[in-house]
Amino acid sequence: MSLxxxxxxxxxxxxxxxxxxxxxxxxxxxxxxxxxxxHFAFLAISLALFGLGAGGLLLHFFPERFPREGVDAxxxxxxxxxxxxxxxxxxxxLGVPFVYRVSLPAFVSLSLIxxxxxxxxVLGGVVxxxxxxxxxxxxxxxxxxxxxxxxxxxxxxxxxxNLVSGPGAMFAxxxxxxxxxxxxxAGVPRAPMRxxxxxxAALFVLLGIHEATGLFRIDFAKDELESExxxxxxxxxxxxxxxxxxTVNWATSEAYRGPKPETLWLKIDAEAGTPIVRFDGxxxxxxxxxxxxxxxAYTLRKGxxxxxxxxxxxxxxxxxxxxxxxxxxxVEINPAIVAAVRDRFGEYAGGLxxxxxxxxxxxxxxxxxxxxxxxxxxxxxxxxxxxxxxSAGAYVLSENNLYTREAFVDFLGRLSPxxxxxxxxxxxKGRPIETLRLTGTALAALxxxxxxxxxxxxVVIKRSTWDWAYRVGEFRDGVxxxxxxxxxxxxxxxxxxxxxxxELRFDVVYAPGLAGHPDFERLARVGPERMADGYPVDIRPxxxxxxxxxxxxxxxxxxxxxxxxxxxxxxxxxxxxxxRAVFVLVGxxxxxxxxxxxxxxxxxLVRRGESFPRSRESALFLVYFLALGLGxxxxxxxxxxxxxLFLGHPVHALSVVLLAMLVGSGAGSFxxxxxxxxxxxxxxxxxxxxxxxxxxxxPRLFVAAIxxxxxxxxxxxxxxxxxxxxxxxxxxxxxxxxLGGARxxxxxxxxxxxxxxxxxxxxxATLLAIAFGYxxxxxxxxxxxxxxxxxxxxxxxVAAPEExxxxxx
Numbered sequence: 001m002s003l004x005x006x007x008x009x010x011x012x013x014x015x016x017x018x019x020x021x022x023x024x025x026x027x028x029x030x031x032x033x034x035x036x037x038x039h040f041a042f043l044a045i046s047l048a049l050f051g052l053g054a055g056g057l058l059l060h061f062f063p064e065r066f067p068r069e070g071v072d073a074x075x076x077x078x079x080x081x082x083x084x085x086x087x088x089x090x091x092x093x094l095g096v097p098f099v100y101r102v103s104l105p106a107f108v109s110l111s112l113i114x115x116x117x118x119x120x121x122v123l124g125g126v127v128x129x130x131x132x133x134x135x136x137x138x139x140x141x142x143x144x145x146x147x148x149x150x151x152x153x154x155x156x157x158x159x160x161x162n163l164v165s166g167p168g169a170m171f172a173x174x175x176x177x178x179x180x181x182x183x184x185x186a187g188v189p190r191a192p193m194r195x196x197x198x199x200x201a202a203l204f205v206l207l208g209i210h211e212a213t214g215l216f217r218i219d220f221a222k223d224e225l226e227s228e229x230x231x232x233x234x235x236x237x238x239x240x241x242x243x244x245x246x247t248v249n250w251a252t253s254e255a256y257r258g259p260k261p262e263t264l265w266l267k268i269d270a271e272a273g274t275p276i277v278r279f280d281g282x283x284x285x286x287x288x289x290x291x292x293x294x295x296x297a298y299t300l301r302k303g304x305x306x307x308x309x310x311x312x313x314x315x316x317x318x319x320x321x322x323x324x325x326x327x328x329x330x331v332e333i334n335p336a337i338v339a340a341v342r343d344r345f346g347e348y349a350g351g352l353x354x355x356x357x358x359x360x361x362x363x364x365x366x367x368x369x370x371x372x373x374x375x376x377x378x379x380x381x382x383x384x385x386x387x388x389x390x391s392a393g394a395y396v397l398s399e400n401n402l403y404t405r406e407a408f409v410d411f412l413g414r415l416s417p418x419x420x421x422x423x424x425x426x427x428x429k430g431r432p433i434e435t436l437r438l439t440g441t442a443l444a445a446l447x448x449x450x451x452x453x454x455x456x457x458x459v460v461i462k463r464s465t466w467d468w469a470y471r472v473g474e475f476r477d478g479v480x481x482x483x484x485x486x487x488x489x490x491x492x493x494x495x496x497x498x499x500x501x502x503e504l505r506f507d508v509v510y511a512p513g514l515a516g517h518p519d520f521e522r523l524a525r526v527g528p529e530r531m532a533d534g535y536p537v538d539i540r541p542x543x544x545x546x547x548x549x550x551x552x553x554x555x556x557x558x559x560x561x562x563x564x565x566x567x568x569x570x571x572x573x574x575x576x577x578x579x580r581a582v583f584v585l586v587g588x589x590x591x592x593x594x595x596x597x598x599x600x601x602x603x604x605l606v607r608r609g610e611s612f613p614r615s616r617e618s619a620l621f622l623v624y625f626l627a628l629g630l631g632x633x634x635x636x637x638x639x640x641x642x643x644x645l646f647l648g649h650p651v652h653a654l655s656v657v658l659l660a661m662l663v664g665s666g667a668g669s670f671x672x673x674x675x676x677x678x679x680x681x682x683x684x685x686x687x688x689x690x691x692x693x694x695x696x697x698x699p700r701l702f703v704a705a706i707x708x709x710x711x712x713x714x715x716x717x718x719x720x721x722x723x724x725x726x727x728x729x730x731x732x733x734x735x736x737x738x739l740g741g742a743r744x745x746x747x748x749x750x751x752x753x754x755x756x757x758x759x760x761x762x763x764x765a766t767l768l769a770i771a772f773g774y775x776x777x778x779x780x781x782x783x784x785x786x787x788x789x790x791x792x793x794x795x796x797x798v799a800a801p802e803e804x805x806x807x808x809x
Contacts, residue, residue, distance in 0.1 A: 003068050004187055006135045006142070010075070013183035014131045014142060015149035017079060020177040021048065021124045022153025023160060024086050026654075027169035028117060030161060033269045034221050034239050035093065036113075048121050053755030055125020059133060059748035071134045075127055076184035076192045082123040083177035083199055087206065090170040090216070092116040097220050125755070127180075133747040136740060139733040144669035147729060151662030158655050161236040167216040168207050168234075175203035221270035230264070231344050235336045236651050238268045242276070242340060250383060250424070251463040251479035253504035256291040264348065266313045266340060272385060274312030276341055279350030283322045289315065290322055293463040293481050293506055294382045297422035298323040300493060304377035307331065307414070309365035309402065310384040314341055314352045325378065326357040331365040333649065338362055366407050367648035371707050375416045382424040383479070385550060401645050403438065403549035404542045408445030408484070415486045427462045427480035432509075433537055433552050435460065435480035436519055439510070440528030441541040441549075442484050447527075455524035456488040460509035460516070461501050480509060488512070544645065544699075546773035554771065593760050618743060620795045621735065625750040627788035628732055629757030630764075634781030635691050635728070636661055637765040638774035639721065646702045647713055656714055660721040661728075668729025673737075680734050681796075683727055684789040688782045690724035695778040731788065738795075 025048040059066055066074055096112045131142050160169055178200035185192035210216050218239075219226055231242040245265035252260065267273040277286055289295065294316070298304070304325040308316045311330035320328045330353075332338050338360055342353040353360045361368055365381070384402060401407060411421050421442075425434040439460055446454035462480040483497075494511050501508050510520035523531045532540040537552040639661070644653040675683070698720065705716055732754070739746050768777050 003134060004072050006138050007187065009183045009186040010072070010131070011141060011145045013075065013079065013180045014128065015145045015152070016176060016180035016183065017082070017124055017127050018146045018149030019153040019156065020082070020086075020173050020180065021052075021121065021128075022150045023157045023169070023176070024120060024124075024173045026154070026157040027161060027166060027173060030166040030169070030234070030236075030239070031090065031093070031218075034166065034218055051118050051121020051123075052125035052128065053752035053759070054118075054122045055127075056129040056133075056748040056750075056752035056755065058122070058126060059129045060745075060752070063745075066130065068134055071130055072184060072187040073192065075130050076181050076188055076196065078123055078126045078130070079177060079181035079184050080192070080196055080199060082120055082127060083174045083181060083196075083203070085120040085123055086174040086177065087170045087203060089116045089120055090167060094216065094218065094220070124177075127184075129748055129751055132736070132751055133744075136736050136744060136747050138673075139736040140669050140671075140673035143733045143736070144666040144729070147662045147666030147669060151659045151666060154658035154662060155655055158236045158651050161234065164207065164211055165232075165234040166239060167218065168211050171203050171207040171210060175200045175207065178203060218270075226270060231340060233336050233340065235334070237334045238336070239270065240334070240336045240340055241267050241270065242345065243267065245275070251293040252288055253291040253293070253463065253506065255504050256288055258287060260288045261286045264313075264345065266337065268334075268337075274337070275315050276313035276345055276349055277315055277318055278348055279318060279352060281350050286318060286322060289319045291504060292319070293461060293479050293504075294380075294422070294424045295319050295323070296461060296481055296497065296500065297378050297380065297420045297483055298325060299500060300420060300496065301325070301377055305375070305416075306378045306380065307369065307374075307376045309369075309379065309381040311360070312337055314349055316380055316382055317358060318352060320378070320380070321355075321357065328358050329374075329376075330358065330360045331363055331368045332360060333362070333364050335362040364401070364645070364648050364650075366401055366410055367645055367706070369414045370410050372414060374414070375419070376414055377416050377419050378422065379411050379415060379419070380422045382422075383426070400549050401544065401547050403441060404544050404547050405441055405444045405448060406544045408442050409449060412445065412449065412484065412486055417486055419486050421484040422481060423484075424479055424481045427478040427509075431536070432462075432480060432517070432519065433539060434550070435462070435482065435509070436523065437539040437541070437549065437552065438480075438482055439520060440523055440531060440539060442482060443523070444528050444541040446484070453488070455510075456512050457485050458524070459483040459489060459494070459497055459511045460520060461497065461506050461511075462509050463504075463506050543773065544642075545775050546769065547641075548770045551770050617795060617798055618746065620791055620798065621739065621743070621746065621750065622753055624735055624788055624791045624795065625732070625754045626757045627784050627791060628735070629754040630761045631687075631781050631784035631788060632728060633758045633761035634765050634777055634784055635724075637762060638769060638777045638781075639694075641769070642698060642702075642774055643717060646706060647717065648710065652714075656717050657721060660718045661725045664722040664725025665729030668726040669733045671726065672730040672733045675730070675734075677734070677738075680731060681789060681792055683730050684785055684792060687724060687727045687731075688785045688789065690727065691778060691782040691785065694720070694724065695775045695782075731792075 093113050093116050096109050096116070128146055132139065132146070135142050160172060164172055178196050181196035182193060182200065185196050206215075214232075217232070226241070226243075228243050229241050230244065231240075233240045243265050245263060262278040263275040264278075265273050266276055277289070279286055290298075298320060302324065304320075306320045306325050306328045308320065308328060308330045311317045311332050314330070317328050317330050320326065338353065341349055342360070346354065352358065369379075381402060385400070408421070415421060423438060425438050427435050439458060442458055443454040446457055451457060460480055460482050463478050489512055491513070494513060497511060498508055498514060500506075508514055508516055510516040510524060515521075519531075528539075528541050532538065538554050539552060542549040636658070640653050640657045643657050644650050647653050647656060701716065701720060705713060708716070735750070736747060739750065765777050765781075768780065
């Protein structure tokens with residue numbers, strides 16, 4: 001029998017399958033961030049790309065199981081299995097209690113979670129691999145629908161996750177995938193069609209039941225059973241839950257002997273959180289918060305116009321009001337947190353977010369301040385880190401644009417002439433890594449602003465312990481508060497802070513004219529760059545190009561530690577999550593590089609499966625598709641992250657950038673069929689130029705247009721990314737067409753190699769960004785596309801006309 005024709009219904013099935021894969025991948029990051037830890041959410045893209053590649057290899061090794069004449073029934077069957085596997089994998093993952101420590105049970109639990117989560121991607125990979133390999137003659141249309149579906153999936157994932165819970169998204173995505181099975185079954189007997197419709201209906205019913213009852217709610221998260229959850233809400237950024245916690249304060253003075261206010265604990269992805277303080281309108285009842293080390297700036301001013309970045313449960317807003325300051329503007333990135341404090345716990349919090357002297361804005365703090373025309377007397381940011389993977393964090397670790405040199409310039413630029421920027425971070429046992437890096441970043445910003453003596457603008461004061469003290473030997477972690485003035489500190493202000501610190505039993509770490517901590521004294525004397533040279537961990541000032549403030553473990557040190565080398569002084573506080581995150585990423589890179597090598601070698605070494613000429617030209621084709629897989633992700637990942645600040649929200653960056661990239665690449669795939677083979681070297685050369693140019697031109701776009709209205713910034717983003725995206729979508733289908741004839745058996749193999757290379761690129765791009773910054777990662781992406789260009793030229797030179805099934809791309 002001949003191959004069934006490629007119909008519009010099959011193309012719609014490809015689009016919906018790809019859409020479901022992307023939505024499932026993004027939803028899985030949310031699940032992993034809650035059940036495991038935020039840095040394990042990075043596994044989602046690894047699983048997705050590995051699964052797609054594995055699906056391609058299955059087609060290569062077992063062609064007898066996938067006869068060409070039965071492709072319609074095969075795609076319908078595997079699409080239905082794919083639909084069932086997504087909610088099934090989630091239910092199985094819920095049954096695996098994750099153990100977060102180095103042990104055999106931890107290895108077993110993580111292996112089971114990986115196996116369960118990988119299964120849907122393998123099944124989805126088989127569906128797409130069947131379409132791409134069986135209809136390679138129309139690869140432009142098939143691959144274009146694949147990319148278009150992925151782009152639409154990125155656009156739909158965010159509203160879906162804002163509409164339903166993380167578990168609900170698993171059932172919704174399964175139901176959507178079952179619709180793809182319906183389209184694939186249109187050309188086969190009725191039974192597959194009926195089954196597909198029944199599965200879609202059943203999954204929609206289960207979605208409704210869960211959303212109404214919480215039937216599949218996550219109860220075991222981060223190595224412990226959750227209990228006493230008073231409130232839960234999911235959105236694309238995090239799962240918000242509220243539990244009873246008694247009294248919570250960051251670092252209240254030991255000199256305070258009065259009562260501490262009752263609080264509830266609002267948790268983000270089952271771990272990091274923020275207190276909601278019970279408030280009845282009487283500021284005397286919350287007097288304890290005035291004795292916290294994070295509140296020092298409020299003692300230096302009266303009636304200050306205040307901006308609080310990341311107010312969370314409202315504690316810092318309440319502190320400012322208790323000192324008589326106002327109006328207070330709170331800029332909270334997650335609207336679900338604002339809704340919890342304002343609505344569900346509004347009475348408990350005393351209507352804090354509805355007061356006439358309080359304005360709460362749902363936005364990214366720095367982006368909001370850059371566009372604001374207001375001047376503030378005090379800008380505060382206390383202990384802002386969520387340990388949660390946003391949807392944009394599907395590809396990376398939890399970088400933060402609030403702690404960069406450019407951010408400090410923005411903040412200081414929004415202060416009044418005598419204004420104060422106050423930021424608080426953990427003051428860790430042994431080495432105060434975070435507070436030291438924060439101070440160095442402030443000094444670098446002041447130097448960039450032209451201040452002759454940056455150290456004269458800085459004061460650092462700490463409480464040696466915080467209220468949930470974590471004892472390790474003789475050390476106790478504390479909280480350090482950095483106070484930065486637009487103008488130099490005058491002796492009277494320094495003396496006021498010294499006497500206040502003595503009265504409250506705080507320690508002056510650094511202040512102009514006072515003796516303090518030796519590391520901070522040296523930092524002020526030699527500057528942040530020289531201080532970082534030779535320091536046991538990376539304390540260089542963070543920048544917008546390299547915004548990984550929390551990751552002070554150098555990747556090279558992580559690699560040495562991973563293989564048993566030394567590395568003292570890498571501790572990063574209470575639970576060392578950020579050190580572990582780098583270890584996870586380095587370990588993952590080692591694993592995926594090995595898997596990529598296996599994907600490359602297996603079909604050549606194992607003499608079974610679909611046949612093809614084993615020649616130099618075949619090897620060059622492998623290098624070509626390997627470079628395309630590496631290059632695309634090395635470009636896409638830093639672009640998503642660089643647009644977070646410009647678009648004002650990580651969710652906006654994910655939606656707009658990936659939509660522009662994937663839809664643009666899909667359009668390029670469709671257009672590739674109209675270009676002659678001789679045009680493709682020029683196409684890839686244009687990709688190299690466009691990517692390299694974007695590394696230097698995009699920062700200028702951000703500076704020039706950051707103040708534009710949001711719709712205008714979305715338009716500029718699409719306009720900037722669509723042209724190179726169209727070009728980047730052309731080389732892959734052109735290469736698949738060139739494999740026609742004698743090398744058509746390589747199509748499933750190169751599909752797998754391309755996916756495996758993308759896995760390696762996702763881990764590699766993040767590690768390189770941590771070490772060197774996004775600009776160099778983009779330039780590396782351009783270099784990898786240059787390798788693809790050189791390989792294409794080599795293919796054209798070595799291929800004899802009689803050996804080619806069709807012209808080289």
